[in-house]
Amino acid sequence: MEENLAFADLLRLMDERSTAFQAAVAAAPSLDMQVPSCPEWTLLDLVQHLVEGRHKWAAIVAAGAADAPAEFSAPAAPREREAVPAWFAASVRELLDALREAGPERGCWTWWGDSQSPQTSGAVARHQLQQLAVHTYDAQATVGTPQPLSSEVALDGVDEFLTTCCAGTEPWPHKPAVVDYHATEGRSWRLWVSADRTRTAQLPHGTTADEALEPADVTAWGTAHELVMFFYGRIPTQSLRTEGDQGILDQLHA
Structure with a gap:
């Protein structure tokens, strides 16, 4: 990692x-x-x-x-x-x-x-x-x-946002979901959201959606800068390449 x-x-x-x-x-x-x-x-x-x-x-x-x-x-x-x-x-x-x-x-x-x-x-x-x-x-x-944010700042920013702002015990009022984020710089993260706890982890270097342990419900790709800007509401979901249930990303934002 x-x-x-x-x-x-x-x-x-x-x-x-x-x-x-x-x-x-x-x-x-x-x-x-x-x-x-x-x-x-x-x-x-x-x-x-x-x-x-x-x-x-x-x-x-x-x-x-x-x-x-x-x-x-x-x-x-x-x-x-x-x-x-x-x-x-x-x-x-x-x-x-x-x-x-x-x-x-x-x-x-x-x-x-x-x-x-x-x-x-x-x-x-x-x-x-x-x-x-x-x-x-x-x-x-x-x-x-x-x-754009430098890769040095933005890559750490993706991980920081997921571990600080997402992962915790705040209840998730929707169906449990698995979300993958892939930065074009070569790093990937997985977010598990459920009623009990949301948690995140970095995926092994070079992991693709097909290689993950279980299929993600939705996957998003972008530069690390784009992912950070998406997390902070500076760009819309449509600015990223996505696959799967995009509605989950909208629920996460809400």
Whole structure:
């Protein structure tokens, strides 16, 4: 099985995505531009969302193991547009500093409870990289320069989404189903959904739908970037190549 990104790589890529996000914001003619993928937000709203999230998760990581999220305060948005990139960058530095101080194994509160992702600062770093990556894509799309996620980020993003956001004990109100996802970069995952528990696993390298242990009810193919964008609702099911009961994918989204 493929290894997930190392902790140091997660922090490096978070810093890289932060720089790319700032570049997109700086290129915008106005911070009042509507974000196409988040139509209820302006670009400034998107920046504020990320700033508040970086401060929130920095406080959570710094607090260590807890039964509830730590309290935090985020500085108000600056009045001058020129100060907005520094305001955002400071929030990312705070989160990166908290993660470096904690290391990857420290326990902390997370919203994902009993999913297949651990409740650790390392898992927080992994999820926050994806938040930065997807919202950087949002900002780039707003100014007309969307860049696909790198394979390094996107492949980890597929696995992270399935283990964090999908796998757990939240009841599935439909028939049990088996879903396969294949990234064109050569990695594959299987998701089992049922009333009792949803679980996921990487499939052996090069596995095809015909070689899986049991036939999937629906299979989706795309680049890792496309799969991440699909998971986060940035592209529709029709943007992927699918085989089987596509309605299951729609139920998963719902």
